[in-house]
Amino acid sequence: MNDSQTMLILLCNVNIYAPNPLGIKDVLIAGNKIAAIYDHGQGEITIPKQWPVKVINFDGAILTPGFIDSHAHITGGGGEAGFATQVPPVGLTEFTHAGVTTVVGLLGTDDTTRSTENLLSRVYGLREEGLSAYCWTGGYHFPLTTITGSAKSDIAFLEPVIGIGEFAISDHRSSQPTFEEVIRLASETHVAGLITGKAGVIHFHLGDGERRLELIERAIRETELPARVFNPTHVNRNKPLFEDSCKLLSKGCHIDLTAFPAGTAQPGWEACDAIEMAVERQLPLEQITLSSDGGGCLPCFDPQGELQHMDFGRASTLGETLVATLNKGLSLETVLPMLTSNVANILRFKNKGQIAVGFDADLLVMNEKYEITDVMAQGVWHKQNNQTMIKGTFE
Template sequence: MLKLIRGARVYAPQDLGVQDVLLGDQRVLAIAPEINLSAEWVEHVQAEGMLLLPGLVDSLVHIGGGGGEGGFHTRTPQMTLTDATLGGVTTVIGALGTDAVTRTLPDLLAKAHALEAEGITAYCYTGSYQIPVRTLMGNVTDDITLIDKFIGVGEVAIADHRSSQPNAAELARIAADARVAGMLAGKAGIVSIHVGDHPDKLDLLHQVVAESAIPATQYYPTHMNRNSELMQAGLAWAKLGGYLDVTTSTNAQFIAEGEIPAAQALAYYLQQGVPVSQLTMSSDGNASLPVFDPNGQLVGLEVGRVTSLYEAFCEAVQQHDVSIVDALHSVTLSPATILKLPHKGRIAVGADADLVLVEASNLRISKVFAKGREMVSDGQPIVKGTFAT
C-alpha cells in the first residue's frame, strides 16, 4: 500500500511548512501542500499539528557490541533493532573499536546484513582502533571497493593509550587507500578517527594534512566533546574544512571529569561560526564507556545508548537554543552528506522513506518509518528484532 502522511509540518531538514507526503516502494514519491488520493490501497496517516523529520543517521554504532577492556565478561551486548528505532534512528554505521580480536569484521558485516533484514539500513567501517588495519580481503582498498557495506575505515585511534600510536605516514597511507577505494566504488572512503584524551589532541591530523595531498575532509574525528581543550582544537580543524563529530553517549563521571554534553558542544561550535555541514552528533551506541584511574586501570564500565542521539537533538533545541533545522541537520543531512549517502538524511522526492513523526510541543516520537515501513507507533515498537520477546 501507499502511505499518505497528511498535514505535518515538514523539516527536510529545512523547514518546508505544512505538507502532505506520499510514500511508496520504500521511497518518498511526492511532497505537496495537498495530495488527494482516496483509493483503498492508500493508507492515510493523519499528522495535523505534528512535525515530520528525516530518520536519524548515526555515524558510529558498535552494532556487534564492544568493550572488553575489563576482561571477557565486560564485552558489551549487540545493538538490537529497537535500540535504534525507538530513538528515530533508521541508518547506522557499524564499527569495531578496541577489541578486534573477539569482535571481528565478518561478525560486524553479518550484523549489518541482519539489521537490513529486520528493516533499517546499516553500513560498516572496515578496520578498528589498530594499525596495521585489520581487513577482510587483505587491504583497505579492496574491502571498501568490493564489499558493498564497507564505506570507510575506522575507527582508527589516535591520542589514546589504547591506540597503536600511529605516525603520520601510516595514517596518510590508510587515508590514501580509503580515498582511492571511495573513488572507485562511489563511496565516501572516509577515515573515522577515534580521538582520545591525550594532550596531543589533533596534532597528528594536522601533521598528516600538512605533509600529504590528502585533504582534511578525508578524516572524520569523533569524541570531539571529550574535554574543553579538545573542543578548542576542533575550531582550528574546522577552519581547514574538517568535520567534527561529538558523542551523545556519556555518564555522570565523564561529565564531572570535563566532558561537554553533546548538545552543548553542538551549540558552542555553531556559536563559534562552524558551519552545520561540518558538524555531526553520533551515539557511539553499544560501546563501552570505560572509566580509568590515573594509571590506566579500568575502574568502571557502562554501555552507550543509540537513543541518546535523539535525546541530544531534543536537548539542543529545548535547552541550548539551537534551531530545529540546525540540530536536525547535525543528525541527518550532515552525516549523510559526509558519508555520501544521498538517499538518507533528508525528506525529498526519491529519497528513502525514513521518517520520524513527532509531537510539535515536546518532540516526543510518535511514529518511525524505515524505508516506508512503520516500525514504531505511538512511541512503541510494532516491529521488533528477530529474537526480541
C-alpha cells in the same frame, strides 16, 4: 504482510523539517521512497482509484528525516575490564525506538576477539530486519582487521563497507601509529572512495592523549589528501580536544560529536553544550555531526591506564541531545542536520538525510515535546503511536 508493503501511504497534515522547515504538507510514500510532497489543503490529490492508499492524519505533528548514526558498536563493544564486560550485540529496537533508521557499525578496542566478518554479518542481519546498515572496516589498531586483506579492497568489493574506522589515535589503547601509517591508510580509503563513490574517509577515535589531533593536522598540512578524508570523533570528550577540533573545521574537516549519556561527559562537554558553543562561535555547522557510540564502552581511566568506572553508549542519547539543545533555545532546523543531512553528506549517502522526492522513506514523527512517536524505515513502520511494530529476531 505490513500495510506499507502493499499500498501507498499518505501522511497528511505534517509539519515538515526536511531538515529545513517546509511548513504543513502531505507526503506520499510509495514502496520505500518518498513519491510526492503536496501543500496541505490545496485541493484533492489525484491517485487512481485502483491504487490502495492508507491515509494517516498527523494533525500538524513534526515530520523529520530518520537519524543517521555513523558510530555504533552493533556487535557490542567493551571488554576493557575483562571478557565479562563485553557488551552484547545491539538489538534492532534499540536503534529504531531512538529514531535511528540508518546505522554504521564498527569495531573498537577489541578487534581481536571480534572480527570484521562478524561485523559485516551483523550489518546484513540488521538489513534483513529492515534497517539501513553499513560498516567501517578495521578497528582501533594497525595493521587493520580486514576481510580481503586490505582496507582498499574491503571498500571496493564489499558493498556495505564505506571507509576505515574507528582507528584510534592519542589513546593508550591505540597501536601508537606512526605518521606514515596514518597517511597510508588515509590514502587507501580516499582512493577506494574515488573508485566506488563511497564515503572514503577514515573515522578516527580520539582519546585523551596530549597529542590530540597532531597526526591529522600534520597530514592535512604535509600531504595532498583532502581534509574531508580525516573524520575525528569523540571530539567533545575533553575541552582542549574540542578547541583543537573547532580549528580543524576551517581546514575542511568534518568533526563528530558523541552524545554521551547525561552526566558522563566530564572532563569534556555534553554534546548539547558543544553544539551551543559552535552556534555562538558561528562555526560551519554543516561540517558537524552527532553520533551515539551505541553499544560501545565509555570507560574512564586514571593516568596509569587503570579503569576507574564505565558506562555504555545508547542510541537514545541522540534524541536526548536534540531535546537538550532545543531547551537551550536553539532551533530544530539548526540542530537536526547534525543527525541527518550533514551525516549523509560526509558519508555520501545520496538518498538519505532529507525529506525530498526520490529519497528513501526514512521518517520520524515527533510530538510537541520533540518525543519520537512514530518511526518509518524504508517505507515500513517500525514504531507507531509509541507502539513497537517490528522487533528484532531475538527481541
